[in-house]
Amino acid sequence: MTTxxxxxxxxxxxxxxxxxxxxxxxxxAALLAFAYVTRPALVSPVLLLLIVRQAAxxxxxxxxxxxxxRVLSLDLSIGGVILAVSYILTSGILRLPEPILLTICVLxxxxxxxxxxxxxxxxxxxxxxxxxxxxxILSGVVFSFSQLRAPGEAPTILRYLGQTKIGIMPISPLVxxxxxxxxxxxxxxxxxxxxxxxxxxxxxxALISGIPYxxxxxxxxxxxxxxxxxxxxxLVGFVGAGSLDIGxxxxxxxxxxxxxxxxxxxxxxxxxxxxxxxxFMLTFSFNLLTSLGIGEPGKLMxxxxxxxxxxxxxxxx
Amino acid sequence: MAVSISRSNRSGLRxxxxxxxxxxxxxLSFLSPAFLSVQNLSNINGQIAALLIVSLGQLAVALIGGxxxxxxxxxxxxxxxxxxxxxxxxxxxxxxxxxxxxxVNGIGVTVAGVHPLIMTMASMTFLQGLALLIHPVPxxxxxxxxxxxxxxxxxxxxxxxxxxxxxxxxxxxLLSMTRFGLRLFAIGASQASAARNGIPVKWYSVGCYVxxxxxxxxxxIFISARVSAxxxxxxxxxxxxxxxAIAMGGVQLAGGTGSVAGVVLGTITLGLLTNGMNLVGISPxxxxxxxxxxxxxxxxxxxxxxxxx
Numbered sequence: 001m002t003t004x005x006x007x008x009x010x011x012x013x014x015x016x017x018x019x020x021x022x023x024x025x026x027x028x029a030a031l032l033a034f035a036y037v038t039r040p041a042l043v044s045p046v047l048l049l050l051i052v053r054q055a056a057x058x059x060x061x062x063x064x065x066x067x068x069x070r071v072l073s074l075d076l077s078i079g080g081v082i083l084a085v086s087y088i089l090t091s092g093i094l095r096l097p098e099p100i101l102l103t104i105c106v107l108x109x110x111x112x113x114x115x116x117x118x119x120x121x122x123x124x125x126x127x128x129x130x131x132x133x134x135x136x137i138l139s140g141v142v143f144s145f146s147q148l149r150a151p152g153e154a155p156t157i158l159r160y161l162g163q164t165k166i167g168i169m170p171i172s173p174l175v176x177x178x179x180x181x182x183x184x185x186x187x188x189x190x191x192x193x194x195x196x197x198x199x200x201x202x203x204x205x206a207l208i209s210g211i212p213y214x215x216x217x218x219x220x221x222x223x224x225x226x227x228x229x230x231x232x233x234x235l236v237g238f239v240g241a242g243s244l245d246i247g248x249x250x251x252x253x254x255x256x257x258x259x260x261x262x263x264x265x266x267x268x269x270x271x272x273x274x275x276x277x278x279x280f281m282l283t284f285s286f287n288l289l290t291s292l293g294i295g296e297p298g299k300l301m302x303x304x305x306x307x308x309x310x311x312x313x314x315x316x317x
Numbered sequence: 318m319a320v321s322i323s324r325s326n327r328s329g330l331r332x333x334x335x336x337x338x339x340x341x342x343x344x345l346s347f348l349s350p351a352f353l354s355v356q357n358l359s360n361i362n363g364q365i366a367a368l369l370i371v372s373l374g375q376l377a378v379a380l381i382g383g384x385x386x387x388x389x390x391x392x393x394x395x396x397x398x399x400x401x402x403x404x405x406x407x408x409x410x411x412x413x414x415x416x417x418x419x420x421v422n423g424i425g426v427t428v429a430g431v432h433p434l435i436m437t438m439a440s441m442t443f444l445q446g447l448a449l450l451i452h453p454v455p456x457x458x459x460x461x462x463x464x465x466x467x468x469x470x471x472x473x474x475x476x477x478x479x480x481x482x483x484x485x486x487x488x489x490x491l492l493s494m495t496r497f498g499l500r501l502f503a504i505g506a507s508q509a510s511a512a513r514n515g516i517p518v519k520w521y522s523v524g525c526y527v528x529x530x531x532x533x534x535x536x537x538i539f540i541s542a543r544v545s546a547x548x549x550x551x552x553x554x555x556x557x558x559x560x561x562a563i564a565m566g567g568v569q570l571a572g573g574t575g576s577v578a579g580v581v582l583g584t585i586t587l588g589l590l591t592n593g594m595n596l597v598g599i600s601p602x603x604x605x606x607x608x609x610x611x612x613x614x615x616x617x618x619x620x621x622x623x624x625x626x
Contacts (some may be wrong), residue, residue, distance in 0.1 A: 072625035074434070121624055125616040126570060128384075128434050132557055133609040133616070140606025147600065203625070217624060252442060259435070297450035304443025308436065312429040 022262025022271075023310055024278035031285055039291050042284075046168065053170035055283035057238065058253055059276050060176050060231040062261070063183055064224030065254040066275040068127070069263050070200045071220045073120060077131040078228040078254060080138030081112055082247030085232035087142045089158070090151040090242025098155040105229050112138070113225030117218035135251070143244065151242025162237025172234045176276075179230060184272035192216065256303055257282055259310045327502060328576035329567030333618075337565070338586040345589060349596040357592070359475045363467075363543065365588035366477040367392070367536040371555050372562040372580050373488040374532025377525045379563055380492075380501045382508070382572025383426060383433040385526065388533040388559055390444035391418050392552030395537025397448045400457030400547030407460055408538065415534030418444065419527030426526065427519040441556065448549035455548040459541050467542035480539055484532075489577045491528075501525065505572030554605075561608055562587050564615035571621050587611070 035042045042048075061078050068075045085105045088094065094101060112134060119130045154162075164171050187193035195216050199206040207213050228250075235246060260282070261275030289299055345352045371388050378385045395411045402410045418440060425436040469476050492498035504511040504518055512518045536555070541547060560570075566583030568575030587608070594604050 074625075119613065119617065123617045124621045124624055125613075125619070126621070127625055129560065129564075129570070129612065129616055133612040136557065136609030136612070137606045140602050140604070140609060143602035143605070144600040147602075203623070213624065252438070255435075255438070297446040297448075297453070300446025300449065301443050302446075304439045304441070304446060307439035307442065308425060308431070311431040311435045311439065312425065 022260065022274035022278070024257075024260045024262065024274050024281050027260065028277055028281040028284070031281060031288060035284075035288050039288065042288060042291060049168060049170060051284055051287055052173050052280065053238070054287075055280045056170075056172040056176045057231045057235040057247075058250060058257065058283060059173075059279040060179060060227055060234060061250050061254045062257045062275045062279045063179060063272075064220075064227030066258045066261065066263050066272070067183075067187075067196070067220045068224045069255075069258050070196050071217050072200060072203055073127040073217055073220065074255070075116070075131050075221060075224040075228075076128060076251045076255075077112060077116060077134040077138070077225065078231070079247045079249075079251045080135035080142075081109060081225055081228040082232035082235060082250060083142050083244070084108065084112075084138045085229050086236050086242040086246045087146065087151055089233075089236055090154055091146070091149045092152055093145065093149050098157055101155065102157075102233070105232070106226065109225040109229035110222055113222035114218070116225065117221035120221065121214040121217050146244060151244065153241050154236045154239070158233055158237030159240055160237070162234055163240065172238060175230070175234055179227065180272065180276060187272060192219070196220070252303065253282055254279075256307050256310075259307060327574055328579060329569055329574040330576060330579050330582075331567055331618075334565070334567045334579055334582050338582055338589060341586060341589040341593065345593045345596070348593070352593070352596055357596075359477070361588050361592045362475060362481065363477040364592065365584050366480045367540050367543075368555065368558055368562060368587065369481050369581065369584045370484045370532050370536040370539065372559040372566075372584050373484055373577065374529035374536075375559040375563050376488070376568055376575055376577070376580050377491075377501065377528045377532075378433075379568050379570055380572060380575050381504045381522055381525050382570075383522065383525065384437065384560065384570060385422065385529045386434065386437040386556045387418065387422060387441040387444055388529060389552035389555035390441045390448065391415065391530050391533040392537040392540065392555050393549050394418075394444050394448040394451070394552075395534045396541035396544075396547040396551055397452035397457075397549050398547075399463060399538065399541045400459055401451050404460035404462075407463060411534050411538055412531065415531040416527055418533075419530030420523065422530065423523030423526035427522045445549075445553075452547045452549050455546055455551075457547040459545045459547070463538065463542045464545055465542075467539055477539075477543075484535075485577060485581060488580075492577060497521070497524070502573055505574070507573075557612065558587060558608065561612040561615065564619070565611060569619055570616075571619070583615075 032043060065075055065078065085108070088105055088108065089101055094104070096104070116131055116134055119125050120127045160171070161175060162172055187196060195206070195211050198211055199213060199216060203213070231250065232247065236242060239246065257278040258275045260278035262271065263275060286299060289302070351357055371392065375385060375388060394414060398411050398414055399407045422437055422440055425431045426433045467476050471479070492501070500511065500516050500521060503514070503516060504521055508518055533555070537552065540551060544551070562583040563575065563580050564570065564583070565586050566575070566579030566581070568579055590607060590611070591604055594601070594607070
């Protein structure tokens with residue numbers, strides 16, 4: 001009996017160890033290996049750094065999304081916030097100096113996050129529906145305004161952030177790093193971070209034990225919208241001009257990245273690094289798919305399949 | 318939220334649900350002289366038929382406390398299937414796709430235990446990609462016999478009316494005259510209690526997702542007949558519109574409360590709003606924003622127990 005159960009127990013713990021490591025790590029390694037064999041040019045340092053730069057807006061948005069998902073909520077208004085930020089910055093509808101415009105955007109992000117949070121925590125509406133509705137409202141308003149005044153060039157300071165390199169190192173990943181490190185440390189060391197984990201592990205128990213549930217969820221949503229604003233800054237700077245397409249795929253991609261990064265509903269598990277690696281993995285996979293000649297439909301299908309598989313795998317144990 | 322045992326509560330109909338479309342109707346007939354013309358009213362009917370069918374499917378899923386975001390993509394996929402396959406099998410292929418989508422969604426939610434929003438968002442993304450793959454550019458020819466389904470009229474009544482009436486009749490029959498319908502309310506009120514009382518909850522849930530996807534494909538057949546073309550993005554607004562429509566009709570997205578009458582009223586409200594904004598000359602983009610505001614208002618009237626997704 002014991003001789004039989006010992007190996008199975010060992011097997012089980014090995015399986016558990018592997019399944020507790022976010023899919024993103026293995027996925028990234030596999031993708032890099034695959035690219036090394038089929039498209040060696042993609043894994044050259046110069047191109048990898050370019051892909052890292054391209055991944056920066058997603059990685060910034062993912063910071064907020066993962067915080068929301070860790071408190072069992074979801075933020076799909078990211079795309080709408082970025083669209084609005086891009087419009088405020090580039091359309092010239094507000095003729096103000098750049099620093100004031102940037103401040104307005106930040107305040108705008110806080111306001112959107114606060115409205116989302118109010119509806120989710122006080123009215124207790126489903127976060128998916130609330131944030132989708134917010135996105136609808138924001139994009140509807142921006143689109144109708146843009147008939148009067150089309151988006152134009154990005155502010156110089158953002159173009160500097162999005163396009164300049166120090167040596168071969170682009171600046172935008174550094175922006176991500178400057179946001180990521182404090183947030184990760186804060187979540188790991190502070191009481192707030194413990195509360196976040198407690199809510200994620202068991203919301204009912206967290207509520208009953210007197211954790212300031214509503215405040216935590218509110219802060220998560222405000223931070224998420226704020227990170228969306230920063231992501232918008234980097235994205236607008238990277239593109240160099242405003243557009244009505246900007247940030248359209250970020251809500252979905254950020255969701256995929258967070259799931260692949262090992263954050264799951266209802267387990268309280270999930271670190272900060274996993275989703276960031278997943279953001280790189282997604283951006284890299286899109287580049288790889290493009291270089292393999294697979295177009296937009298293929299990417300969408302793959303993305304859908306990945307969400308379903310990652311979610312299935314995560315919730316089955 | 319206290320569990321109420323009063324019978325009238327199950328429908329979710331409130332005075333506002335009924336008053337809103339009525340008020341809109343009166344306001345529009347004063348604001349725009351063209352509104353009450355037979356031509357315009359039959360236009361509205363044609364415009365809301367597809368949304369009504371999709372929303373009735375969404376109702377089935379909402380009653381058990383689920384949600385289906387993939388309906389729009391399923392609708393788009395249907396229109397692309399219809400213009401792409403052999404005309405003889407077009408309808409069969411579309412319906413087969415509907416059943417398959419519903420099965421995948423349902424099994425993902427019940428057996429694999431994925432949250433319905435995530436599961437259907439995944440299938441939405443996948444189906445959108447598939448639709449674009451099958452038929453990237455809008456166009457193509459719809460078989461004559463299918464086009465006829467939307468454009469014939471019987472003694473002056475347009476076909477769209479019969480589509481609506483048929484969908485409402487089937488949905489009402491299913492919900493209020495069959496054991497299946499009654500049990501959906503039981504599952505929505507409490508899955509655990511329903512399961513302990515011997516209801517095969519998993520089968521019923523899968524069934525609801527299949528009904529919802531098939532409703533989306535039927536709406537897709539109607540749309541492709543109406544516009545006589547396949548379009549891989551035509552369904553995009555339907556996911557949120559259908560949720561807005563049922564939420565305005567008093568359907569509780571947490572499950573267990575809702576009625577066919579409510580869904581009809583919610584759909585009419587949304588249809589009148591779109592049509593009215595057209596007639597008064599408001600930008601269609603602001604209509605998107607208005608849908609968002611309405612969705613928030615409708616949702617605000619449904620306080621839930623849980624915070625989050």
